Amino acid sequence: MSRRSLLRRFQEFSDALSKEQPPGEDPAVGVGLVQGWEAWLRVDASFMDGIAGTNLKLYLRVRSGGHDYEGLSYVSQIETPFFLLELANLRKIDVDIKNKAAWIQAGATINKVYYRIYQKTRVHGYLAGLYTTLGIGGHITGGAYGSMMRKFGLGVDNVVDAKIVKAKGILLDRKAMG
Structure with a gap:
């Protein structure tokens, strides 16, 4: 996957996450997943691979809304480009x-x-x-x-359960983690 197509797909994913959720609907599943994207995340591991830095050296930082006094999610001490994935609209x-x-x-x-x-x-x-x-x-x-x-x-x-997406696009929950 080229860097350009990876950036475009990440932008689409980021846009989907950042949309305001209509009242009464639940477009999000678990932690940071949007319906319709879950299968894509699990199948297209090259996307998550690239975002995690293993293919294209692009790094991902996740921020779950709220405050970040230390700036760890949006400031870098090294000059490596990174994406900031903001999960503030996933608040059900x-x-x-x-x-x-x-x-x-x-x-x-x-x-x-x-x-x-x-x-x-x-x-x-x-x-x-x-x-x-x-x-x-x-x-x-x-x-x-x-x-x-x-x-x-x-x-x-x-915490009795959580949904977590690994860098390779694998979805984990309590059952999958044993």
Whole structure:
């Protein structure tokens, strides 16, 4: 795949992710996947290969909305070009009180997670911190430190499933990872 076609396809993918989601529709699946693109990501591994830097030396950084005080997602100390994949519009939150669980997309901010749980129940909560503008994707991958971790552990300790796309385009979830 040429660098030009890779850049064009990445732009299409990025545009699809950045579209505002219409109310009542769920165009996103799991963490960073858009319906219709999931199969393409799994089949066209050369695209993910190129983005991951193994073919064309193009690097990908993912930002899940929220803040990034250190600038790690958009500043580079080396002069290597990179793409920034912003997941802020992937922010659907489904709360299941019966099973005491929630499915949260990577771009949802902690304040929205707190609010969505509060709308459903006044006795349950979520293990997160005080920085409510943080995107949940970054919060979880950083361990999810919070004020209740001494009693309940880190937020990441309470994650029961996640959908992750590896660099080769392979989709992983709890079942696939064992």
